[in-house]
Amino acid sequence: MHSEIKSLLYEAEDHYLTLEEITTAKLCIASLQVRLEIYELLRDQEVTIFQPIADQLLVTFAQNQRDLEQALKRWLLVLRYCTMAMLLNNQEFLQQRLLEWLIGIVQAHRTQAIETNICQLLQNQLQEHLNAQQLALLQPFLAQAETTLLKANAVAEL
Template sequence: MNSNLETIFNEAEKRYLTTDELGTMGNYVDSLPTRLSVYRWLRDQEVELLQTVADQLQQEYSQASVPVMEQCIKNGVLALRSCAMAMLMLDDNYVHDRVSWLKQSQQNYQSQEMDASFYRLLDKQLSRLLNTQQLSLLQPSLNVVQNVLGDRARAVEASENLSVSSLF
């Protein structure tokens, strides 16, 4: 949970909340229906969303090895799920804690460029499918992932038709 909200909950045991604290709590509660809606949408549309990204990634990287492509997509799926949960909880630290291992995976597979392309394509799809308010809720968590990985955006070619649903 967001550390500010956690502090507010802890303080509520000792005293009534201040006007500012109630405002913070109110803002979170007010945004929760939209957060839940975006989370449900991501959950329900994950395969279609990521299949489109995977197809575009394959076009850009038609000569890349299948294991590297698969790992890039698997990592992207796991990162997106972490971003969705962080968005729901309004806690970017959650996503940072969950994706810190991605950098090592990226180094092991030498997938820096492919990963950068994956997140660029994911951003493009999300921008096309979500409205501005919905995207603004998810974007901070996605930015955390991209910052963990570093922001490299060169294109190399990759191969084989992959199905996102076949990776899990």
């Protein structure tokens, strides 16, 4: 749940919400509606988004099919968790539920080139499937995942 909505609900325990608090609640609910639409769109378009990525990676990294398959599965998870974190508007959710344990797996596989390529191709696909406003809501979570996974992976491969 959005922390702002949760906070407003606690406020409403001992008094009616003020006009300002109601306005804040309406904005949060409107934002939640937009985020839910993005969530549903990405859920429904997941295969359409990832198939061109897989096709391109098969051309570029044909000799690493096993690593490629594992990396694609990881980035499916990344997008799913980023989307849920965006819906919840909670970066801590993403960090605690996915990134804290996934970083070790990414480092162990030493697939920096594949992971970086997937991330870039995913960004390109998302630009094709989402409008600017939708992408702006999702982007902070994708950036968090990219920074955590790819930067740490780059350091681990040095």
